[in-house]
Amino acid sequence: xxxxxxxxxxxxxxxxxxxxxxxxxxxxxxxxxxxxxxxxxxxxxxxxxxxxxxxxxxxxxxxxxxxxxxxxxxxxxxxxxxxxxxxxxxxxxxxxxxxxxxxxxxxxxxxxxxxxxxxxxxxxxxxxxxxxxxxxxxxxxxxxxxxxxxxxxxxxxxxxxxxxxxxxxxxxxxxxxxxxxxxxxxxxxxxxxxxxxxxxxxxxxxxxxxxxxxxxxxxxxxxxxxxxxxxxxxxxxxxxxxxxxxxxxxxxxxxxxxxxxxxxxxxxxxxxxxxxxxxxxxxxxxxxxxxxxxxxxxxxxxxxxxxxxxxxxxxxxxxxxxxxxxxxxxxxxxxxxxxxxxxxxxxxxxxxxxxxxxx
Ligand code: NAD
Numbered sequence: 001x002x003x004x005x006x007x008x009x010x011x012x013x014x015x016x017x018x019x020x021x022x023x024x025x026x027x028x029x030x031x032x033x034x035x036x037x038x039x040x041x042x043x044x045x046x047x048x049x050x051x052x053x054x055x056x057x058x059x060x061x062x063x064x065x066x067x068x069x070x071x072x073x074x075x076x077x078x079x080x081x082x083x084x085x086x087x088x089x090x091x092x093x094x095x096x097x098x099x100x101x102x103x104x105x106x107x108x109x110x111x112x113x114x115x116x117x118x119x120x121x122x123x124x125x126x127x128x129x130x131x132x133x134x135x136x137x138x139x140x141x142x143x144x145x146x147x148x149x150x151x152x153x154x155x156x157x158x159x160x161x162x163x164x165x166x167x168x169x170x171x172x173x174x175x176x177x178x179x180x181x182x183x184x185x186x187x188x189x190x191x192x193x194x195x196x197x198x199x200x201x202x203x204x205x206x207x208x209x210x211x212x213x214x215x216x217x218x219x220x221x222x223x224x225x226x227x228x229x230x231x232x233x234x235x236x237x238x239x240x241x242x243x244x245x246x247x248x249x250x251x252x253x254x255x256x257x258x259x260x261x262x263x264x265x266x267x268x269x270x271x272x273x274x275x276x277x278x279x280x281x282x283x284x285x286x287x288x289x290x291x292x293x294x295x296x297x298x299x300x301x302x303x304x305x306x307x308x309x310x311x312x313x314x315x316x317x318x319x320x321x322x323x324x325x326x327x328x329x330x331x332x333x334x335x336x337x338x339x340x341x342x343x344x345x346x347x348x349x350x351x352x353x354x355x356x357x358x359x
Contacts, residue, residue, distance in 0.1 A: 004055045013066055016042075018058070019109070023101040029088065030102065031058055033065035034113055035081040038350050041111055042082025043137070043298070044068040045118025046102065046129075050089050061085040067263075067287060073342035074323075075291040076315065077298050082113045090120035099125045103132025111135055116297055143300040146293025149309065151187035153292025153316045154261045157284045158235060160320040161257045165282045166234075171195035177223070177231040177255065178202040180240030181209045184261035184290075188239060193217050203228040229253055238262040250275050259284035266335060273333030284320055285338035291316060 010018065017034040034042040044065055051057035061083050069081025086102070088094070099121075106115050106129065116138035117126050123140045130136045138146065162169040176197055178185050181204045192200055200220045204210045213220055223231060229252035236255035238244055242264030250272060258265070258281060265286050266272040276283045292313045299309040319341075327337035 004059065006058070009062065013062070015062065015065070017112070018062070019105070021105045023098075023105075026095075026098040026101050027088070028086065028098050028101045030084055030086040030105070031061045032084045032105070032109065032113055033058075033061045033082060034109075035062075035065040036069040036346065037080035037112060038346050039073060039080055040078035041114050041135070042068070042080040043072065043114040043116070043294075044081060044083035045116040045138075046084040046086060046121050046125075047118040048086040048088055048090050048094070048120035051085070051087050054087070057085050057087050069346070070339055070342040071287040071291055071294060072298075073345045074285075074288045074319065074338055075295050075298075076312075076319070076345075077295065079114075079298060083118075084113075084115055086121075094125070096128050099128035100132045103129035103136065106135050107133035109135070114301070137297045137300045139300070143296050143304050143309070145183075146296055147183035148187045149296035149313055150261050150290055150293035151184045151191060152310070153295065153313045154184070154188055154237075154239075154259065154289050155191045156314050156317040157289035157320050158237070158257070158259045160317040160324075161235070161259045161282050161284050164321060164324045165257055171197050173198060174235060175199040175231075175233040176201070176235045176237055177228050177233040178237040178239055179225075179228050179244060179260070180204065180238070180262065181213050182206070182239070185237075185239030186213070188237065188261065189213065189217065189220060193220065199233070201228065201231045201233065231255075235259060238265045243267040245272055245276070247272075247275075250279065253279070253281060255281065257282045257284070259289055261290045262286060263290065269335055270333070273335040277327075277333040282324065283334045285323060285335045288320060288323060288338050288341075289316060 015035050019032045022029050065081050065083040072079035114135045114137060117123055123138060126136050126139055130139055159169040176192055178189055181202050201223045202220055203223050203225045229249045233255050235257045236253055238260035239262055245265050246267035263286050295312050296309045323337050323341050326341060327334040
């Protein structure tokens with residue numbers, strides 16, 4: 001019997017709702033967590049994972065849902081934070097029935113929660129979900145693959161960080177080390193090449209991705225994964241997995257800026273956020289700089305227009321400058337400043353809306 005105290009945790013972090021669902025026909029087993037809907041419906045993808053225990057699944061879902069609240073708030077979107085996790089083996093083929101069953105549970109929340117693809121679920125799966133609910137985004141033929149937009153947002157974030165740190169955002173004057181050349185890393189490298197970056201190093205563990213880059217961009221130099229941290233560059237660009245910046249890797253960094261697409265880059269937010277700050281490195285908070293994909297998908301809720309979405313993604317630049325200033329003024333690490341910024345927006349809108357207006 002798990003001793004995880006659900007209500008204590010919900011109370012501490014102010015969650016609104018946790019829903020467990022099980023479909024007897026398809027074996028679909030999952031949890032949807034809604035953290036906060038002050039700004040709008042909770043939006044967050046559906047993650048399929050072979051969790052070792054139900055406790056691990058619910059804790060992951062709760063944590064990810066809370067992260068989405070901050071991400072949407074900091075991105076200036078009228079969305080709250082939510083997430084769904086499905087407990088199951090991603091290698092076993094899930095079919096139409098499985099994802100339509102999911103769609104029915106999403107629909108049962110009547111628009112309080114909107115889902116999308118996430119780890120181990122695809123836009124094709126979401127097409128099945130959409131047969132049963134209106135509350136799903138990231139569909140094929142609409143806003144499409146979010147990765148190029150995530151990379152575009154990160155590119156604007158890099159510009160903002162260069163401007164703040166060096167007072168000059170001319171990409172051609174700087175050297176970059178990109179960790180991970182999968183979807184987002186690949187598009188970001190392409191953009192940096194296009195902007196004539198002085199030097200780009202990259203690392204990867206997937207041979208297919210290494211070969212693709214070497215073929216398309218022969219001037220972009222490959223480094224072994226262990227050597228990327230110590231590369232002689234101005235900007236370290238994390239685009240791989242979370243937790244890559246920790247006690248072991250931070251001391252190796254020569255870069256003065258960390259700005260990329262990866263989520264949860266800091267292994268321990270406070271410890272490593274402060275460690276980076278103390279080294280005089282400017283860290284672009286992950287959930288702010290990598291919000292391009294979310295901003296893009298948000299536009300699908302209205303009538304999708306790539307021009308409008310692109311303009312909104314560009315605003316990541318100003319948002320980061322504001323967060324860097326808060327961090328400096330309050331003498332706190334930038335990841336914490338980003339949370340202060342997001343919470344402030346939620347609080348303000350909550351207060352603005354506390355008088356009754358008939359619409
Ligand atoms: P991806 O899987 O396409 O790319 C990640 C790449 O990193 C892979 O090619 C993998 O081989 C490589 N990698 C893993 N460990 C590595 C290591 N130790 N050294 C070098 N390379 C390594 O994923 P993605 O969609 O590009 O996402 C990358 C990061 O960005 C993730 O943290 C993800 O959560 C985050 N993110 C992505 C999006 C998006 O739109 N795709 C949006 C927001 C955040």
